[in-house]
Amino acid sequence: xxxxxxxxxxxxxxxxQSMTLLCAQDMNHEYMYxxxxxxxxxxxxxxxxVGEGTTAKGEVPDGYNVSRLKKxxxxxxxxxxxxxxxxxxxxxxxSYTGALDEKLFFGSGTQLSVx
Amino acid sequence: LAKTTQPISMDSYEGQEVNITCSxxxxxxxDYITWYQQFPSQGPRFIIQGYKTKVTNEVASLFIPADRxxxxxxxxxxxxxxxxxxxxxxxxxxxxxxxxxxxxxxxxFVKA
Numbered sequence: 001x002x003x004x005x006x007x008x009x010x011x012x013x014x015x016x017q018s019m020t021l022l023c024a025q026d027m028n029h030e031y032m033y034x035x036x037x038x039x040x041x042x043x044x045x046x047x048x049x050v051g052e053g054t055t056a057k058g059e060v061p062d063g064y065n066v067s068r069l070k071k072x073x074x075x076x077x078x079x080x081x082x083x084x085x086x087x088x089x090x091x092x093x094x095s096y097t098g099a100l101d102e103k104l105f106f107g108s109g110t111q112l113s114v115x
Numbered sequence: 116l117a118k119t120t121q122p123i124s125m126d127s128y129e130g131q132e133v134n135i136t137c138s139x140x141x142x143x144x145x146d147y148i149t150w151y152q153q154f155p156s157q158g159p160r161f162i163i164q165g166y167k168t169k170v171t172n173e174v175a176s177l178f179i180p181a182d183r184x185x186x187x188x189x190x191x192x193x194x195x196x197x198x199x200x201x202x203x204x205x206x207x208x209x210x211x212x213x214x215x216x217x218x219x220x221x222x223x224f225v226k227a
Contacts, residue, residue, distance in 0.1 A: 004158075035217070042202060042217035043159070059216070090158045103149065106158025 002026050006091050006107035013081045013114045021076040021110050023091030031094045032074035033058070033104070034066060036087040043090060049074055081114045088112070119203045124222040133190040135221050137203030140184050148179060148186045151202045153220070159202060163188070190223075198225045 004025045013019055023032065030051050035043035045058030047066040055066045063085060065077045074093075078085060091107045120138040127133045139148070147166050151159035163170055165177040165186070176189040190197055200220040 040219070042219050044217070092158070103161035103164065104151070104159070106160070109156065109158055 004091055004093055004105050004107040006089075006110050008110060009108070010111045011113070013078075013112065015082060015114060017081050018077070018079050019081065019112075020078075021089055021091075021112075023074045023076070023093075023107060025072055025074075025091075025093040025105070027093060027095070027105065028071070029093035029095045029105070030071075032068065033092045033094075034064070034074065034076045035090045035092065036060065036085075037090060037109075038087050046076065046089075083114045086112060086114045118216075119205055119218050121201075121203050121218060121221045123219065124224065126224050126226065127193055128226050129194055130192050133193050133197070133223060133225075135188045135190075135201055135203075135223070136185055137188070138185045139203070139205045142183050142205050143207070145207045146205045147207070148177065148183075149204045149206070150175070150177065150188045151204065151217075153200045153202065159217070162201075193223075193225045195225050195227060197223060199223060 007022045011019060033048040034046040036046055037043045044060050046060055046064050047055055047058050049055045049068040052068055052071040055068055067075045074091060089110045089112060092104045094104045147164055149164040150162040152162050153159040163172055163175050163177045165179050167179050167183060170177045178187045188201060200222050202217050202220040
């Protein structure tokens with residue numbers, strides 16, 4: 001089982017460049033999320049989606065855009081990268097079954113550096 | 116959203132039992148308590164979840180007192196591979212994970 005797959009794993013950008021991070025899940029989950037994690041800190045929610053065609057802002061959405069055209073994919077875009085966006089980005093997915101052990105499944109992360 | 120407070124770091128030795136306590140004084144009636152583990156360069160991984168009393172699985176136990184204002188993650192007989200960051204989260208699972216807030220977590224360092 002692949003679970004949640006993120007591409008690319010590493011990327012270096014220059015200030016002002018744009019890029020898209022791809023997240024794919026093969027668990028048929030309804031919910032998908034993008035988090036960022038800065039050194040020594042916990043994860044902060046950027047954007048999330050509760051289903052195909054829907055997106056919503058999380059805790060730190062500024063400077064990012066997302067799209068969920070297909071249920072299994074969730075794209076995170078940076079239109080004009082800034083050094084403050086240097087971080088590790090994690091994608092996650094979850095189902096909504098009402099089960100007691102409902103949980104988030106995370107990808108392995110994308111290390112992004114903006115110079 | 117209920118805010119959680121955990122110790123920043125803990126040290127232990129192999130073979131010992133480790134207990135990490137999380138405070139969540141403002142927990143709501145519909146909130147569940149969930150713990151995640153994160154190794155360096157990896158995404159967090161679910162450990163255990165509970166609502167009240169005690170929950171046990173093959174990895175850990177979770178103790179929740181009657182007032183639910185705190186919870187304790189118990190890791191029996193830790194090994195070097197348990198060195199990781201442990202996050203305590205409180206949220207209404209019926210609304211999905213998007214209301215989940217990750218704090219800084221507790222860095223557990225297991226020594227030989």
